[in-house]
Amino acid sequence: MNWREYQAKQRVAEIGDRFISYVDEGSGDPVILLHGMPTWGFLWHPLRSSLSGSHRVLIPDLIGYGYSDKRDGFDRSIAKQAEAIHVWMEKIGMRRATFVGHDIGGGVALRLATLFPGRVDRLCLMNSVCYDSWPVEAILQLGHPETRRRLSVRTAILLMKQGLKMGFTSSPSNDLLDSLLIPYATETGKLSLIRDAVAVDTNQTMEIVPLLQRITAPTLILWGEDDRLQPVDYGERLAWDIPGARLIRIEQASHFVMIDQPGEVERDLIPFLGGAKVERLAA
Amino acid sequence: MAIFNKTKPIPEQESAGETERIYYEIRQTLRSTGVPQLFCSWAGYGKFLPLVWSALRPNAETRLYEEASDRLRAEGARLIKPMEKPDVSARVRLGESQTYHLRASLDLYHYLYPKLLVLTSAVQRALAGERIGKEENRELERIERGAPAGMIAMELAPEEPQDPRLRALFEEIKKTSKLPSVVMEIRTLALWPDYLFEARKRLMPIIVGPEYKQAEERLKQTARKEAGNLPYPVSIPREEVKGVVPDVGEITALTSDFERAYARCILNIALLQCDWRDPDALASSPFPAPSRRQVVAAGGMA
Numbered sequence: 006m007n008w009r010e011y012q013a014k015q016r017v018a019e020i021g022d023r024f025i026s027y028v029d030e031g032s033g034d035p036v037i038l039l040h041g042m043p044t045w046g047f048l049w050h051p052l053r054s055s056l057s058g059s060h061r062v063l064i065p066d067l068i069g070y071g072y073s074d075k076r077d078g079f080d081r082s083i084a085k086q087a088e089a090i091h092v093w094m095e096k097i098g099m100r101r102a103t104f105v106g107h108d109i110g111g112g113v114a115l116r117l118a119t120l121f122p123g124r125v126d127r128l129c130l131m132n133s134v135c136y137d138s139w140p141v142e143a144i145l146q147l148g149h150p151e152t153r154r155r156l157s158v159r160t161a162i163l164l165m166k167q168g169l170k171m172g173f174t175s176s177p178s179n180d181l182l183d184s185l186l187i188p189y190a191t192e193t194g195k196l197s198l199i200r201d202a203v204a205v206d207t208n209q210t211m212e213i214v215p216l217l218q219r220i221t222a223p224t225l226i227l228w229g230e231d232d233r234l235q236p237v238d239y240g241e242r243l244a245w246d247i248p249g250a251r252l253i254r255i256e257q258a259s260h261f262v263m264i265d266q267p268g269e270v271e272r273d274l275i276p277f278l279g280g281a282k283v284e285r286l287a288a
Numbered sequence: 289m290a291i292f293n294k295t296k297p298i299p300e301q302e303s304a305g306e307t308e309r310i311y312y313e314i315r316q317t318l319r320s321t322g323v324p325q326l327f328c329s330w331a332g333y334g335k336f337l338p339l340v341w342s343a344l345r346p347n348a349e350t351r352l353y354e355e356a357s358d359r360l361r362a363e364g365a366r367l368i369k370p371m372e373k374p375d376v377s378a379r380v381r382l383g384e385s386q387t388y389h390l391r392a393s394l395d396l397y398h399y400l401y402p403k404l405l406v407l408t409s410a411v412q413r414a415l416a417g418e419r420i421g422k423e424e425n426r427e428l429e430r431i432e433r434g435a436p437a438g439m440i441a442m443e444l445a446p447e448e449p450q451d452p453r454l455r456a457l458f459e460e461i462k463k464t465s466k467l468p469s470v471v472m473e474i475r476t477l478a479l480w481p482d483y484l485f486e487a488r489k490r491l492m493p494i495i496v497g498p499e500y501k502q503a504e505e506r507l508k509q510t511a512r513k514e515a516g517n518l519p520y521p522v523s524i525p526r527e528e529v530k531g532v533v534p535d536v537g538e539i540t541a542l543t544s545d546f547e548r549a550y551a552r553c554i555l556n557i558a559l560l561q562c563d564w565r566d567p568d569a570l571a572s573s574p575f576p577a578p579s580r581r582q583v584v585a586a587g588g589m590a
Contacts, residue, residue, distance in 0.1 A: 015385035022437040026385040072385055076321060076441040153301055158446060191479070192301050193322075193443035 006054075008184040011047050015072055020092045023079065026072040027065035027093070031057030034126070035099055036278060037090070038064045041108020041134070042144065042205075043165055043198055044185045045071025048107070052263055055271055060278060063102070065093060067113065069204075071188045075197035081204035083109060083134075087116035094124060103127040103278055107263065108235070109134055112210055118224075119216035128224040129274060130243065132232050132260050136214060138239045140205035143168050148202030158195050162186050165198075172260030174231050181264070217246040224250035225277045229258030229265055295538070297328040297468050307331050310341050316433040317348045319577060321396065322442025322472070324404055326546050329468055333539055335532035339524065343414065344407055346520040347421060351429040353406065354577050356514035360402040363510050364554040365570035367503035368562070374490035377563040380483045390480060391564060392440035395574040397473045397557045399439070405507070405550040410515035410522045412547050415529065415540045420515055420522040428519055431577035439575060445478035453485070454478050466545045471553060491556060500555065507551040 015026040028046055036056060038049040046064040056062045066073040068089050069081035079085075090113060094102070103126045106114030111133020118125045146152070147165075156164070166182045189198045224247045228240035237254055244252035253273050258265035300323045303311050310331075311323045318324070331337040347353045382390065414420045447469060449455050458470045458478075465471065477484040494500055515522070529536050558570050 013381065013383035013386060015383055017385045017388040024388070026388075072389065074441075075443070076435075076439075154304070191443050191445065192299070193441045196301070197441075 006050055008047050008187050011050050012072060015046070015066075018093055018096045020089055020096055023068050023074040023089065025065050025068060025074070025089065025093050027063055028053065029061070029063050029097070031060055031062050033060040034278070035061040035063060035102040037094075037102045037104050038062065039090070039104065039106040039110025039113050040064075040067065040070070041106075041110045042070075042201060043147075043169075043189060044108075045188050047071070047184055047187075048261075049263070051267055052270070052274075056275070056278070059275075063097075063099075065090065066188075067110070069197050069201045075188075075193055077196060077200060081201045082206055082209055083112040083116055083204075084206075084209050085204075086113045087120065090117060091121050091124060100124075101126045103129070105129040105131065105274070106133055107131040108260070109139075109205070111135065112139075115210065115217075116213060118220045118222055119213040122219075122221060125222045127277065128220065128222045128247075129227065129277060130224070130240075131227045131262050131270070132229055132235045132240075133226075133243070134205075134235065135210050135239050135243055137207045137211060138235050139207065139210070140202075141234050144202045144205055147199060148205065150199070150203070152199050153196055156195070158190060158192060161195050161198075162190055165189070169261075172232070172234060173265055174229070174257050174259045175265045177261075177264065214246070217243070218248060220247045220250075223277075225273065226250055226252040227262060227270060227273055228252060228254055229260060229262035230254040230256060231259040232262075234260045295468065296332050297325060298331040299328055303331070306338060310337055313345065314341065315435070317345060318400065318403055319431070319433070319435055319439070319575065320400055320442065321435045321439050322444075324400065325467075325469055325472055326404060326408060326550075329542060329546070330539075332468070333533050336529065336539060339528060339532055340411055343522050343524050344410065347410070347518040347522065348403075348407065349430045349433075349580075350519055351431055351577070351579065352519045353403075354431050354573075356406050356517065357403040358573050360405060360507065360511055360514060361398065361554070361573065362571035364402065364503075364507060364558050365567050367506060368555055368558045368570075369567045371494055371497070371499055371503075371559065373562045374487060374494065374559055375563060376483060376487045376490050376560060379490075380480075380486050382480065382483065386480060389440065390477075390483065391561075392438075393443070393473070393476045394557055394561050396439055396442060397476070397553065398561060398570070399573060399575045401473075401550050401554045401557060402511075405511040405547065405554060406514050406518075408543060408547045408550055409508070409511040410518060411524065412540070412543050413512060413515055414522045414524040415526070415536070415543060417526060418516075421518040421520050423521065424519040430580040432580050436575040436577075442472065442476070443479060444472060444475035447475070449478060451481060454481055457485075457488070465549055466541075467549060468542070471549055473553060473557060487560060491559065494559065495552070495556075503555055504548075504551045507554060508547060511547075511551070 040048045045066045104114040111130045118128050228237045230237045244250045263270045
């Protein structure tokens with residue numbers, strides 16, 4: 006499936022003055038997949054096809070990302086993203102779901118699990134931002150308002166492509182990288198991504214650290230262990246702080262673990278979604 | 289920073305200093321999520337933009353100007369009623385989100401183009417030495433500043449798209465329109481190339497028809513009349529223009545090209561919107577403007 010076909014599957018929900026574009030496919034227990042930066046829902050499309058046979062799979066583009074609202078002038082922080090997801094679930098009539106979050110999407114999922122626990126059935130984190138693991142240097146630079154003037158769209162996309170490559174152990178195709186960045190290949194998209202980048206805020210993961218021990222949702226942590234952007238140490242810390250959480254280190258996988266090792270990810274994730282027990286790690 | 293070229297439009301993201309400040313005022317005053325290319329083209333002529341904007345701004349903030357634009361929009365909707373409808377969306381497969389973006393973008397231009405045509409006509413007449421606007425000396429109602437909450441981001445495909453089909457189309461459009469860049473709505477529709485090509489195919493036979501040509505002329509006449517009735521004078525003395533622009537004829541021709549393009553754009557956008565909306569419904573503004581006084585009363589910014 007190419008990105009245009011994926012985009013054609015997206016639906017829209019208005020949440021106040023904003024709107025969220027999302028894919029909603031399959032039936033069964035709902036699973037919400039949250040992407041990170043600088044990608045969009047398309048990141049999940051291989052996993053979407055394997056999960057939608059047994060689950061209702063929902064993939065929103067976070068506000069300010071992908072094909073959700075990209076206007077200038079609103080807060081794109083993970084705190085606001087979590088609130089937006091909470092309102093979006095209300096809007097589409099969904100009470101609870103399993104959350105799978107990657108990178109910033111993982112940060113959003115963590116905020117939901119700690120601050121809106123009634124929304125979260127189960128939690129799976131993949132190479133997620135947490136504690137003070139973020140922001141990475143490249144994102145800090147991207148977030149500078151002057152970037153808009155300094156970098157043309159073409160250059161910005163080129164630099165982000167190079168940055169994305171650092172998140173793989175495999176060799177992603179040019180086509181995949183282009184598809185992951187396509188929503189940002191306009192002036193509007195570039196500016197939106199700059200605003201997304203400036204919204205990264207360590208405090209929003211640090212402030213929920215005391216709440217991690219109160220998470221009641223069964224939690225699985227899948228981590229590409231070659232990730233230099235979000236090192237696996239953070240996954241270990243999460244596994245220690247979240248009661249009953251289980252960490253699975255995935256070899257020969259980096260930040261984009263679901264693309265580097267899709268088979269491994271599915272093998273661990275699908276039983277978990279089906280209700281497989283998460284073994285408590287010895288403290 | 290882009291290398292300054294007197295006739296090259298200055299895109300919003302490349303603006304700096306006074307141009308950037310004026311662009312901000314234009315966006316806020318016209319209640320738009322982007323800077324219209326007319327202003328970007330004028331900005332290419334250096335000091336002409338500050339000159340023309342200071343002449344337009346007093347009117348552009350008024351309810352009376354908004355109402356003049358509303359009447360022009362309503363006239364456009366009335367004029368397309370007897371025309372054949374392009375019915376593009378039935379021939380192109382778009383998903384729900386794509387359609388949402390497309391419709392929201394058409395709404396944006398449906399709101400903006402009549403406002404731009406009134407202003408362009410005012411400038412065109414002022415450049416010709418006509419007295420434009422009245423001599424209002426009472427305080428007039430002003431409208432709220434800033435893009436409406438529901439207005440989508442003005443997103444444009446790159447000026448030089450990678451898709452060779454689009455690149456060829458853009459070149460062709462630039463030649464026929466005589467404008468320095470492709471009109472905004474074409475660049476927006478280029479985000480859905482299949483839709484754009486189908487729209488062009490379906491609109492072409494309508495555009496060459498006598499009904500359309502009459503409608504285009506009628507809109508231009510109405511816009512010129514509305515421009516003449518603006519509440520404040522639009523004064524752009526030729527001597528001052530000569531002081532900032534080497535060739536007044538060039539800027540007059542450019543403004544005239546925009547005037548013609550905007551009249552067409554109003555009709556084209558209305559025709560495309562008929563896929564989803566009744567022409568009667570198109571007569572009303574998609575983004576009615578609240579009064580700025582009401583905003584102040586509610587504790588907003590003056």
